Amino acid sequence: xxxxxxxxxxxxxxxxxxxxxxxxxxxxxxxxxxxxxxxxxxxxxxxxxxxxxxxxxxxxxxxxxxxxxxxxxxxxxxxxxxxxxxxxxxxxxxxxxxxxxxxxxxxxxxxxxxxxxxxxxxxxxxxxxxxxxxxxxxxxxxxxxxxxxxxxxxxxxxxxxxxxxxxxxxxxxxxxxxxxxxxxxxxxxxxxxxxxxxxxxxxxxxxxxxxxxxxxxxxxxxxxxxxxxxxxxxxxxxxxxxxxxxxxxxxxxxxxxxxxxxxxxxxxxxxxxxxxxxxxxxxxxxxxxxxxxxxxxxxxxxxxxxxxxxxxxxxxxxxxxxxxxxxxxxxxxxxxxxxxxxxxxxxxxxxxxxxxxxxxxxxxxxxxxxxxxxxxxxxxxxxxxxxx
Numbered sequence: 001x002x003x004x005x006x007x008x009x010x011x012x013x014x015x016x017x018x019x020x021x022x023x024x025x026x027x028x029x030x031x032x033x034x035x036x037x038x039x040x041x042x043x044x045x046x047x048x049x050x051x052x053x054x055x056x057x058x059x060x061x062x063x064x065x066x067x068x069x070x071x072x073x074x075x076x077x078x079x080x081x082x083x084x085x086x087x088x089x090x091x092x093x094x095x096x097x098x099x100x101x102x103x104x105x106x107x108x109x110x111x112x113x114x115x116x117x118x119x120x121x122x123x124x125x126x127x128x129x130x131x132x133x134x135x136x137x138x139x140x141x142x143x144x145x146x147x148x149x150x151x152x153x154x155x156x157x158x159x160x161x162x163x164x165x166x167x168x169x170x171x172x173x174x175x176x177x178x179x180x181x182x183x184x185x186x187x188x189x190x191x192x193x194x195x196x197x198x199x200x201x202x203x204x205x206x207x208x209x210x211x212x213x214x215x216x217x218x219x220x221x222x223x224x225x226x227x228x229x230x231x232x233x234x235x236x237x238x239x240x241x242x243x244x245x246x247x248x249x250x251x252x253x254x255x256x257x258x259x260x261x262x263x264x265x266x267x268x269x270x271x272x273x274x275x276x277x278x279x280x281x282x283x284x285x286x287x288x289x290x291x292x293x294x295x296x297x298x299x300x301x302x303x304x305x306x307x308x309x310x311x312x313x314x315x316x317x318x319x320x321x322x323x324x325x326x327x328x329x330x331x332x333x334x335x336x337x338x339x340x341x342x343x344x345x346x347x348x349x350x351x352x353x354x355x356x357x358x359x360x361x362x363x364x365x366x367x368x369x370x371x372x373x374x375x376x377x378x379x380x381x382x383x384x385x386x387x388x
């Protein structure tokens with residue numbers, strides 16, 4: 001174990017080791033009270049977090065505003081990034097209503113496990129090679145404002161799309177951090193907003209989730225309208241007025257990143273685990289609509305998509321098929337009307353109401369005769385034009 005290393009030497013060796021381990025970005029920041037606490041609390045007070053109650057819990061808010069609550073005595077944060085961008089194998093699939101669009105980050109293995117394991121290895125190396133430290137690694141699952149720490153560590157700025165953007169490297173990054181109870185030499189914080197007057201992301205968002213910046217300059221998003229929230233975090237029905245705006249995006253959304261000029265610099269990830277799995281780059285919506293629980297569990301093992309559970313994914317697929325509006329989708333949706341999950345049946349009913357096929361009304365009437373779930377009955381009646 002090295003002894004008597006200066007903070008500068010410690011930081012440089014940590015940065016070098018992180019790069020050796022495959023992290024494409026690394027910076028070190030001091031741990032102190034969040035500079036975005038007021039903006040975060042206003043966002044919670046306006047209920048823009050939707051059903052994500054874990055973001056508003058008193059203990060979770062305290063941890064986000066004061067990271068040292070997570071790791072008592074924490075003084076430094078080692079912040080890392082892993083690039084995950086991979087181009088679409090077939091760009092035409094985005095405009096093909098018969099095929100679904102999965103957010104790039106979810107076309108591969110679950111990054112949480114890969115990054116967390118690598119961060120723990122980095123922390124162990126610091127303990128064994130440099131000096132004894134107490135700390136903890138975080139990859140999204142902890143009450144930590146990673147993007148603020150990353151900006152403080154010099155890795156980029158908060159774009160209008162709320163993403164952390166790195167100059168000439170873009171925003172397709174997974175972020176992680178280790179909080180440590182030791183003083184290190186810190187990188188200069190990233191202070192300039194390179195978005196300038198560009199608002200391409202705000203204009204391109206189909207659901208109007210991006211709200212620009214508030215009076216303090218913080219980017220604002222109404223998560224309740226975000227396609228990523230609607231297709232992943234929301235557990236119940238997707239609001240009817242937002243369903244047509246989702247298009248064929250069945251898990252997450254990259255639109256605000258796809259239109260960002262800085263992402264023209266994005267380079268394909270060199271991490272093998274982030275290559276798209278077979279069938280996740282433009283999947284057949286009709287095929288997915290008939291997915292059993294067993295197939296779902298097998299296909300999405302170690303995948304981020306397992307987060308939605310089968311019922312959530314098929315809810316999203318039903319909406320996408322309704323937006324496609326082709327009679328070709330009728331058999332799959334008619335079968336979904338008898339799914340064991342009310343969430344799937346109700347969205348299948350909505351989708352059938354958007355398909356110009358005389359068989360749709362017959363299928364809906366047959367289902368309403370035996371349906372017991374009141375919400376599903378309301379969806380069927382709306383599709384039949386019996387109520388607004």
